[in-house]
Amino acid sequence: MNNKQIRRRNVSAKPISANESPKVSHSNSKRRMSHSNRSCIFSLLFCFCGCILIAFVTGLFMCPFETVMKIEDIVNVQLKNAYAVNSLLSTGKKLHNIFPTPECTVEGKDKLLYAGLADGRVVCIHPSNDGEIGAGKVENITTGVIQGAVNTYDAWGHGRPFGLRLVGETLYVADAIYGLYMVDIKLKKISILVSPDAVVPNINFADDLDITTDGNFIYFSDATKNQLTHYHFEVYSGICSGRIFRYNLISKKLDIVITNLCFANGVQLSNNEHQLVVTETNRNRITWYDIETWKPLHVVNLPCK
Numbered sequence: 001m002n003n004k005q006i007r008r009r010n011v012s013a014k015p016i017s018a019n020e021s022p023k024v025s026h027s028n029s030k031r032r033m034s035h036s037n038r039s040c041i042f043s044l045l046f047c048f049c050g051c052i053l054i055a056f057v058t059g060l061f062m063c064p065f066e067t068v069m070k071i072e073d074i075v076n077v078q079l080k081n082a083y084a085v086n087s088l089l090s091t092g093k094k095l096h097n098i099f100p101t102p103e104c105t106v107e108g109k110d111k112l113l114y115a116g117l118a119d120g121r122v123v124c125i126h127p128s129n130d131g132e133i134g135a136g137k138v139e140n141i142t143t144g145v146i147q148g149a150v151n152t153y154d155a156w157g158h159g160r161p162f163g164l165r166l167v168g169e170t171l172y173v174a175d176a177i178y179g180l181y182m183v184d185i186k187l188k189k190i191s192i193l194v195s196p197d198a199v200v201p202n203i204n205f206a207d208d209l210d211i212t213t214d215g216n217f218i219y220f221s222d223a224t225k226n227q228l229t230h231y232h233f234e235v236y237s238g239i240c241s242g243r244i245f246r247y248n249l250i251s252k253k254l255d256i257v258i259t260n261l262c263f264a265n266g267v268q269l270s271n272n273e274h275q276l277v278v279t280e281t282n283r284n285r286i287t288w289y290d291i292e293t294w295k296p297l298h299v300v301n302l303p304c305k
Contacts, residue, residue: 076301095125095134104164104208106171107133114171114185116161120144122173122183141171141185150195151177152204153227160228163208163267167215174206174220176228180247193218194247198254201225203245208267210276218247219257219276221264234263235282244278244289257294 079085101118108114111127113134121144126136144158151159156177163174171183172193180194196203204227209220224234225241234241242264246255258264258278266279275288275297288298 079303098138099123103160103162106164106166108166108185114141114164114166116164116173116175117144118160120158120160120177122161122164122171124185141183141188142190146178146181146190146192149178149192150197152179152196152202153177153229156228162206163220165209165211167211172209172211172218174209176205176207176223179203179206180209180218180220193249194220194245194254199245199256204228205231207265210267210269212269212273216248216250218249219267219269220245220247221261221267221278223264223281231263240280240282242280244276257291258289 099115099117102115103118105113105115108124111131111133113125114122115125116122120142122141124139124141125134126139127133128135142159146159159175159177161173161175165172166185169184169186171185173181173183175181179192179196179198181190181192183190194203194206196206203222204225205223207221207223209218211218222243222245224231226233240260240262242259242261243256244258244261244264244267246257247253248255257276261278262280262282264278265281266277268277269275270277270288274291276291277286277288279286284302286300286302287296289295290297
């Protein structure tokens with residue numbers, strides 16, 4: 001190739017101007033965009049995980065809940081003899097379909113049954129004409145509303161009886177809304193014994209009760225410091241705020257005898273009335289307390305499924 005031909009080729013080659021940019025293939029552009037999108041997604045994901053971790057650590061150190069106390073002296077109960085698994089409750093007979101969540105029942109004379117319902121009423125279930133328990137008419141003992149009474153939650157609109165005890169013609173009721181009261185079952189007259197604001201902090205969840213045989217003392221539980229509509233906070237927080245009260249029917253004196261219970265549910269005096277048996281729902285345990293010293297004498301931890 002001579003010099004003339006070389007010069008012709010150089011002249012025919014079109015130079016790239018300053019305002020023009022080199023052409024980039026469409027496939028290369030797509031690859032760069034895809035890589036950029038992936039990088040952006042990974043960055044956002046990393047930031048999100050970092051925020052979650054920071055929030056978790058911050059909440060861990062700023063959490064207002066107290067550490068649950070260590071449970072000691074655990075006694076494992078074997079499921080045999082009196083504790084053996086059985087299906088006795090499955091053989092029962094449903095009495096009525098009209099009762100909204102009955103929580104407590106007691107049996108009176110002449111085969112009468114008394115029950116506290118979710119709508120606040122206490123009802124009496126009569127036997128049938130042929131004497132079958134629970135098969136007769138249903139009579140309202142209370143309407144569920146106590147006009148003018150102090151309550152734990154105005155919006156509820158009615159009571160919630162959780163514990164019942166019958167002594168003669170008087171029915172004693174532990175009510176999560178109205179506290180502790182008694183009902184003359186003949187006259188259907190209600191008398192408040194302990195209102196929710198009788199102590200500080202207030203009684204927010206009166207749950208169960210028992211009465212001494214001489215009729216002088218009532219022991220009843222305040223299951224949790226949370227109101228009925230927020231009782232589950234006791235479970236979520238791990239704080240045990242349940243209490244046991246002793247009320248003197250003669251002197252009208254109210255005493256707090258046990259504190260820091262993990263949802264104090266059932267209350268029962270022993271046969272000799274020297275001990276008070278308390279169930280704690282959130283710890284699946286039953287504890288026997290000496291009523292003189294209020295020290296725990298025995299603990300049974302129950303299985304939970």
